[in-house]
Amino acid sequence: MSLIAFYGAVVLGLIYGLMVLGVFLTFRILNFPDLTVDGSITLGAAVAASLIISGVNPFVATLAAPLAGALAGIVTGTLHTKFSIPPLLAGILSMIGLHSINLRVMGGSPNLPLLRQPVIFECLDSFGFVLRDSEFIISIFVAFFFVLLLYYFLITETGQALRATGDNEIMMRSLGVNTGRMKIMGLGISNALVALCGAMLAQKQGFADISMGIGTIVAGLASVIVGEVLLGSTRIIVWIFAVLLGSILYRLIIALVLRLGFQPTDLKLFTAVIVTVALISPFFKGYTEKIKGKFRSYKEKVKEKFKTGDEDLGKEEV
Numbered sequence: 001m002s003l004i005a006f007y008g009a010v011v012l013g014l015i016y017g018l019m020v021l022g023v024f025l026t027f028r029i030l031n032f033p034d035l036t037v038d039g040s041i042t043l044g045a046a047v048a049a050s051l052i053i054s055g056v057n058p059f060v061a062t063l064a065a066p067l068a069g070a071l072a073g074i075v076t077g078t079l080h081t082k083f084s085i086p087p088l089l090a091g092i093l094s095m096i097g098l099h100s101i102n103l104r105v106m107g108g109s110p111n112l113p114l115l116r117q118p119v120i121f122e123c124l125d126s127f128g129f130v131l132r133d134s135e136f137i138i139s140i141f142v143a144f145f146f147v148l149l150l151y152y153f154l155i156t157e158t159g160q161a162l163r164a165t166g167d168n169e170i171m172m173r174s175l176g177v178n179t180g181r182m183k184i185m186g187l188g189i190s191n192a193l194v195a196l197c198g199a200m201l202a203q204k205q206g207f208a209d210i211s212m213g214i215g216t217i218v219a220g221l222a223s224v225i226v227g228e229v230l231l232g233s234t235r236i237i238v239w240i241f242a243v244l245l246g247s248i249l250y251r252l253i254i255a256l257v258l259r260l261g262f263q264p265t266d267l268k269l270f271t272a273v274i275v276t277v278a279l280i281s282p283f284f285k286g287y288t289e290k291i292k293g294k295f296r297s298y299k300e301k302v303k304e305k306f307k308t309g310d311e312d313l314g315k316e317e318v
Contacts, residue, residue, distance in 0.1 A: 019041055020220050027224065030166040032187065039072065042099075045065075046210075071188075077180075081180035153189075165186075224246055228242055230249070
């Protein structure tokens with residue numbers, strides 16, 4: 001893999017890391033399979049691109065995207081908590097509705113190019129940085145900022161209540177915690193991160209497309225699992241950083257697959273393979289641990305046998 005391809009994959013991994021943090025918050029913290037992600041990432045891109053084309057400052061347009069994403073997450077949470085719609089179905093309903101909303105935001109066009117439009121990655125031009133370096137600096141700053149922000153939120157009293165809701169909702173309800181409100185808040189924060197990812201991604205790639213959210217949830221889940229397999233830990237800060245690392249590694253794997261000559265149409269297959277391998281890796285790890293345990297037991301028995309034989313030999317000599 002060339003240095004430029006490696007560099008670009010890392011930047012994409014950092015940007016997509018925001019989406020992966022949102023997926024981590026719903027799937028791992030809230031234990032809520034939220035499919036709204038496929039629609040909210042496009043919503044963030046559509047809102048930011050539309051505002052930038054309209055002449056709005058790119059920073060203001062980027063900040064408007066997570067607000068729209070949070071609203072989408074709140075709708076999903078409300079459908080689930082207030083109307084008892086199952087999580088998967090609530091997410092699917094929001095995702096389907098967002099497809100039409102995204103088209104409406106984009107003015108009926110399936111693609112909005114941002115050619116010759118100002119973007120947030122150009123803000124460091126006055127300091128002498130080229131666009132490629134600016135993309136890396138801004139992406140790594142935003143990614144680490146939200147990693148730390150999410151960590152400090154999850155260790156607060158509200159964040160701990162959110163985590164406990166995902167672990168044992170019935171117990172938290174018996175303690176007087178409004179678990180429905182916790183879910184709505186978690187889904188709002190999650191989709192706000194996803195929409196922010198979409199806004200930055202549109203400015204990085206130079207366009208917003210109606211189909212850019214297809215398969216996002218699978219890619220996010222793959223990144224979460226890859227990070228957990230590599231840096232499995234119960235410490236929340238390590239867990240969050242592992243998720244970000246998983247996003248970067250996933251994009252590096254995708255870049256490597258493309259460099260090997262595979263077609264972009266094969267990426268979904270490789271994503272499925274990566275998720276499958278990551279999911280079954282604990283099984284093989286447990287199996288190897290079992291084999292090692294049996295081998296250690298066998299070695300102890302052999303040592304005990306030789307020890308007993310030496311003692312018997314000593315008695316015979318006496």
